[in-house]
Amino acid sequence: AQTVTQSQPEMSVQEAETVTLSCTYDTSESNYYLFWYKQPPSRQMILVIRQEAYKQQNATENRFSVNFQKAAKSFSLKISDSQLGDTAMYFCAFIPSGTYKYIFGTGTRLKVLA
Amino acid sequence: EAQVTQNPRYLITVTGKKLTVTCSQNMNHEYMSWYRQDPGLGLRQIYYSMNVEVTDKGDVPEGYKVSRKEKRNFPLILESPSPNQTSLYFCASSLSTGGKRTQYFGPGTRLLVL
Numbered sequence: 001a002q003t004v005t006q007s008q009p010e011m012s013v014q015e016a017e018t019v020t021l022s023c024t025y026d027t028s029e030s031n032y033y034l035f036w037y038k039q040p041p042s043r044q045m046i047l048v049i050r051q052e053a054y055k056q057q058n059a060t061e062n063r064f065s066v067n068f069q070k071a072a073k074s075f076s077l078k079i080s081d082s083q084l085g086d087t088a089m090y091f092c093a094f095i096p097s098g099t100y101k102y103i104f105g106t107g108t109r110l111k112v113l114a
Numbered sequence: 115e116a117q118v119t120q121n122p123r124y125l126i127t128v129t130g131k132k133l134t135v136t137c138s139q140n141m142n143h144e145y146m147s148w149y150r151q152d153p154g155l156g157l158r159q160i161y162y163s164m165n166v167e168v169t170d171k172g173d174v175p176e177g178y179k180v181s182r183k184e185k186r187n188f189p190l191i192l193e194s195p196s197p198n199q200t201s202l203y204f205c206a207s208s209l210s211t212g213g214k215r216t217q218y219f220g221p222g223t224r225l226l227v228l
Contacts, residue, residue: 006156033215045204045219091156095215100145100164101172102217106156 002027004092006105013082014113020067021077021108023092031097034068034075039089039107048090051075053097079110087112116141120205120220127195128228135190135223137205144210146188147172147217148180150201157204163188164210195227 004025013019025034036048051059051068058066063080075094079086092105118139127133139146147162149172159172163182177199179191188207192199202224206217 004156035216037219043202043222045206045222047216047218050216093157097215100162100170100210101159102147103159104149104157106154 002029002094002096002101002103004094004103004105006090006092006108008108009106010109010111012111012113013079015082015084017082018078018080019082019110021079021090021092021110023075023077023105025073025075025092025094025103027073027094027096029096029098032094033097034066035093036064036066036075036077037091037093038086039091040085040087045091049077082112084112084114086110116218118205118207118218118220120203120223122223123221124224126226126228129196130194133192133195133225135192135203135205135225137188137190137220138186139188139205139207139218140186141207141218142185143207143218144185145217146182146205146207148178148188148190149204149206150174150199151204151222152201160190160203192225195225197227199225200227201225 032053034051038046049061067076089107095102144165148160149157158174161180163169205220208217
């Protein structure tokens, strides 16, 4: 079965510091798409960053970047210069390219401290 | 504005009373999906649809029905709701192929079944 594991249920970080959220996944597929979604207290699901498995270069979106290690099946999210507005639940997800079933992790609750 | 809408946003009902949660998207996406979110379990896929009149089960389809008669709409039907279906429900849509498998989520529907 294809799975996504987020081993850190909760994390906290001081404002302006850097934090890394871990995500590992299990699949036998060679091509797939990986995502990090943010869910603030409003409950809205917001895309943070996306990575295509066939691209070796790690994706970056402003203060958010990923460390994609395909062989290790690892897809961690780094948040630099953390801001209070980054306080949210973060979900890792992936979908093999030839399928229609998205698989989500159980989430990491991040709290940014002033 | 490109968006996914869900109605109602909040619903309290009683066991056995049929209900429908509507979902609509204005992005001409082929793919639509329903998820439920429960504490500690992340998002779990209920049903998905690859295109009009094409649907398939996700990981937790029991007790739910869907239909896709129009491209923009994908309602979720609970024919006989039970308390274990109390949850936060999300509808999402995306393109089916190519590099842009990013899902866009609706605002969520919080359902309480008494």
